[in-house]
Each structure stands twice: as C-alpha cells, then as structure tokens.
Amino acid sequence: xxKLDWNDANEIALNERFGFLFTKELIQAIRTxxxxxxxxEGEIIMDLGDSMQHMPILLDGAIKVLREDDxxxxxxxxxxxxxxxxxxxISCCMGDRKSKVRTVAERDSKIVMVPLNKMSDWIQExxxxxxxxxxxxxxxxxxxxxxxxxxxxxxxxxxxxxxxKDKMLVNSNxxxxxxxxxxxxxxxxxxxxxxxxxxxxxxxxxxxxxRNRLEVxxx
Numbered sequence: 001x002x003k004l005d006w007n008d009a010n011e012i013a014l015n016e017r018f019g020f021l022f023t024k025e026l027i028q029a030i031r032t033x034x035x036x037x038x039x040x041e042g043e044i045i046m047d048l049g050d051s052m053q054h055m056p057i058l059l060d061g062a063i064k065v066l067r068e069d070d071x072x073x074x075x076x077x078x079x080x081x082x083x084x085x086x087x088x089x090i091s092c093c094m095g096d097r098k099s100k101v102r103t104v105a106e107r108d109s110k111i112v113m114v115p116l117n118k119m120s121d122w123i124q125e126x127x128x129x130x131x132x133x134x135x136x137x138x139x140x141x142x143x144x145x146x147x148x149x150x151x152x153x154x155x156x157x158x159x160x161x162x163x164x165k166d167k168m169l170v171n172s173n174x175x176x177x178x179x180x181x182x183x184x185x186x187x188x189x190x191x192x193x194x195x196x197x198x199x200x201x202x203x204x205x206x207x208x209x210x211r212n213r214l215e216v217x218x219x
Contacts, residue, residue: 001043004036004110013059014112017083026126035113045103045111052099054113057085061109062170064186066102076163076186078143079106079170085136106170159187160197161206168216175215 004010015027022030036059039045045056048068063080080086086103114122122129150159163183168174180198184191198214201207206218 001045002038004038006031006036010036010059010110013110017059021132022128023126026122026129029118029122029126030112030114033115033118037111037113039105039109039111041105041107043105045105046099047102048099050099052097052116054115055085055119056103057112057114058082059110059112061111062106063103063109063111064106066104066186067100068102069188073188074102074185075188077101077147078140079166081170084139085133086140106167156187156189156193157197157200160194161201163187164201164207164214164216174217175213177213 011031014031018027018030035054039061045063058080060082062082063084063086065077065080065086066074067077068074080103086101119133123133124130150162154162160183163186164176164178167176167178180191180194183198184194187194198207198209202209204218206216208215208217
C-alpha cells in the first residue's frame with residue numbers, strides 16, 4: 001500500500017466521483033482529513049483480525065470482500081466498485097471492532113482512508129455524509145443477501161456464471177484474466193468442478209476460453 005499526495009489530478013477525481021453526492025464543505029473535509037493510498041492488484045488491503053483505524057472509500061478501481069472459514073478456505077461475499085465503501089467496514093468502525101473480512105484489490109485501485117473519529121463526527125455534522133453511510137450499508141447488505149441466495153438457491157453452474165458476470169462488470173471488461181483456481185477459491189469449491197462448469201458454459205456459447213483468459217459472451 002502506497003500513500004499518495006493530494007495532487008490536482010486526485011483532487012479532480014475526488015470531485016468528479018463525489019461532487020454530486022457531497023457538498024463542497026464535505027469534499028474539503030475529506031480532502032483535508034483523509035489519506036489517499038494506492039494498492040496493486042492482488043494486494044490485501046485489510047485482513048481478518050485487523051483493528052479498524054479508517055473507513056475506506058474507493059476512489060478508483062475494484063475490490064473483492066472475502067470471508068474465511070476455520071479451515072482457511074475463502075468465500076467471496078461481494079465486489080466493491082468506484083464510489084463504494086464496505087458494509088462490514090462500516091459495522092466494525094461503528095462498533096470499534098476488529099475486521100471479520102479480508103479485502104483484496106481486484107485491480108489497481110486508489111482508496112480514500114477516512115479516519116475513524118471523522119466518520120463519527122461527520123455523521124452528526126453532514127447530512128449528506130450520513131445518507132452516504134446509511135445508503136452504502138443498505139446496498140452492501142442487499143449484495144450480501146444476494147450472495148446468501150446464491151449459495152442457498154443456485155447450483156454451481158449458475159454461481160460460476162454469476163461470478164463471471166459480476167467480475168466483468170466491476171472490471172468494465174468482458175475479457176477476464178482469471179484462473180480456474182481463483183474462481184474455485186472465491187466460490188469455495190474445487191478447481192475440477194470449476195473446469196467442468198466452464199467447459200459447459202463454453203459449449204452453451206455463454207463464454208469463450210482463450211489462453212490465460214476467458215471472455216463473457218452472453219450478458
């Protein structure tokens with residue numbers, strides 16, 4: 001994780017991403033009080049058991065939020081896109097608890113790190129910040145329920161295809177550089193099962209598999 005300066009380009013990006021949501025006063029407060037960091041694709045941003053010091057807001061990029069069981073196996077909960085924050089992070093921040101999830105950069109990303117004390121202060125001071133926090137919590141909760149529905153009601157064929165579509169959307173690219181092993185890890189299944197499902201999806205014309213990448217065709 002690399003700390004960045006608030007240069008003109010980053011300030012412009014902040015205004016472009018959030019100017020329609022936040023007042024100029026809140027934008028300035030974020031600029032003055034928060035750190036801007038850059039993370040590389042695949043880098044762990046927050047791990048299980050980490051103490052929460054900041055609330056992250058995604059200025060640019062994509063992040064995946066994972067849960068881990070007692071045996072160390074992971075399960076993808078949801079993706080975060082530009083402008084999003086994490087419901088699990090909000091929950092931990094509000095209760096001053098340790099993280100129960102792992103967040104990993106889906107691609108190179110820039111994150112605004114809002115100090116914990118400012119998050120609480122701004123809820124009282126800025127109505128637009130309060131709305132953003134509560135709306136974000138509601139949106140992430142809906143995505144979490146969608147993940148639960150996927151586990152409970154979808155077969156693996158449907159889950160893999162949904163995963164590929166979600167990944168395509170957060171990366172804004174129908175061509176994905178993703179391995180069978182990565183898909184298996186994110187969906188808490190075996191690589192053999194994923195390989196079989198991908199071949200089936202290719203026969204159906206919903207994806208095309210190429211060397212070291214695959215393409216979502218039907219979306």
